[in-house]
Amino acid sequence: MNATYIQNSIAQLKTEIFMDVRHRTLQKYTGAPVLDENQLFYLLVPFLNGEEWQQEQREAAITVGIVYAALAAHDHIKELDATSKEQQLTVLAGDFYSGRYYEILAMSGNVALIRNLSQGIVSRCEHQIKVYEAKQRTVEQWCSSISNIESGLIAKFFELYALHHYIPIMEKSLLILRLEREWAMYQRGQKSLMSKVLEQSALQTGATFNSVLQDKIARLKTELLQVIAQASFLQSDVKQALQARVDASIASTNG
Amino acid sequence: MEKMKLKLLYSDLKSDIDIIEQELEKAVNSSSHLINDASLHLLQAGGKRIRPIFVLLGAKFGNYDIEKMKNVAVPLELIHMASLVHDDVIDDSDMRRGRPTVKSQWNNRVAMYTGDFIFARALEYITKLEDPLVHQILARTMVEICNGEVIQIEDKFRLDQGLKDYFRRIKRKTALLISSSCEIGAVAAGVDAKTVSHLKRFGYFVGMSFQIIDDVLDIMATDKELGKPAGSDLLQGNITLPILLLKDDPQMQPYLAKVFAGTLTELERQNMLQYVRKSDAITQANKMSDKYLKKALQEIDALPKHPIKKKLRDIALFMGKRKF
Structure with a gap:
């Protein structure tokens, strides 16, 4: 398995997701669904590692991707002014994608995954909304929320198909990648709501956003390398790919 | 007056509707106090509960069991509620049923997450049916x-x-x-x-x-x-x-x-x-x-x-x- 094979697998999954949620008007005004290639990669790791991947698992992975696209659409709604046609249709795009994931799983009778993903969405919304709550939280608590936002739904999918052993690697990797994105944006002067609350929590302990994030990323990377090294169920080329994904992100962030 | 008439019409189903109301409150219960506030704000605004009523009436022609039917009636009302929260963002509406909308009381993003939460809870509920x-x-x-x-x-x-x-x-x-x-x-x-x-x-x-x-x-x-x-x-x-x-x-x-x-x-x-x-x-x-x-x-x-x-x-x- 080489980088091209991985990239082709991600591209194919992306195409299948696009096909399942295609909608002429929505696409015209809101563009293609927003998909995070890193999330798609970790969604596919069990497949790349040779786990059983029948039509059911393939369809399940597609629907997980659709749910992420639905929630990502709603993340794009502006806090105070969503009156443009593009924003109005973005609200509906998210709702349409949610309807489609449910419809696909209902047609194949996969009620268990509908249940798992619904629970995952409930939890994700509860974490997403915390940035609007007045309650002071620690950096660790914010990282736990980020982890849920980034990887909770993939974890729900892995749990259902007895792929639990992939969860720690996926969670740590996606957390590292998100923190690096937040860090890079912060350096460019673009503070997201999440980086603002992280900064507040860092300041509460007398630290800075930069130091807290860099420490956290470094610690997570060390832990991740250990987990990957100890993961006897992973094929060596998959281990390399996992390592490369995080390294590539660091390179692009620094670049 | 009109609401009184409606209550009278529902009187035969009152105990079952009370169960649905209690269940709706449980369904929107969240670990996030903001979602709790927003959802309860919606529930308390009332509504005619037409969809759950029709679920119950439809079920009366078969093996009616409120313990089972509440798992259908509650999600139907939740889906309606979630769509209203998102509609208010689309329509930029500040008031609904005489009360401020979620988007006006908080903001659009809170309304999106609240709607998504309620919608997901609806599906979680209905998956009690296989x-x-x-x-x-x-x-x-x-x-x-x-x-x-x-x-x-x-x-x-x-x-x-x-x-x-x-x-x-x-x-x-x-x-x-x-x-x-x-x-x-x-x-x-x-x-x-x-x-x-x-x-x-x-x-x-x-x-x-x-x-x-x-x-x-x-x-x-x-x-x-x-x-x-x-x-x-x-x-x-x-x-x-x-x-x-x-x-x-x-x-x-x-x-x-x-x-x-x-x-x-x-x-x-x-x-x-x-x-x-x-x-x-x-x-x-x-x-x-x-x-x-x-x-x-x-x-x-x-x-x-x-x-x-x-x-x-x-x-x-x-x-x-x-x-x-």
């Missing part, structure tokens, strides 16, 4: 509702549309979810296919009649009764039946031009409402609603003999004649 048919009906309905909303946005401020466009819109906007409530309730209770089909059609016709009345009330009712300015639909660009019937009226056209240009003054809004209220369009719209209501009653006649048929008829008649 029957794939239940999920297939509901999922198709949800996708169609979205398609309807997309069309509604495309049709906004467009006068080159006909009655067919309007009926296609309200079918997806309202009638489908009411129809599916009747259908899913019946399917979940193991009702035979022929009866399910009549109930489904009954729900569709009632839903069409209900939405036409809703559109008439948006013009006929007072700001206070509506909890928002009368004529809001038109102000947001939604061409409802009474307006569609008047779109070529020379006296109406200057008002429409000002609405579309966003220059209608408060006095002109009042005058425009007075004009529409006195016009024949209201009578015609009411007649069209009655036509659907009649069809709904015919579907009831085709249902097997059952004491609940009278209740279905009473509720349908109330919905078709309501004044709020």
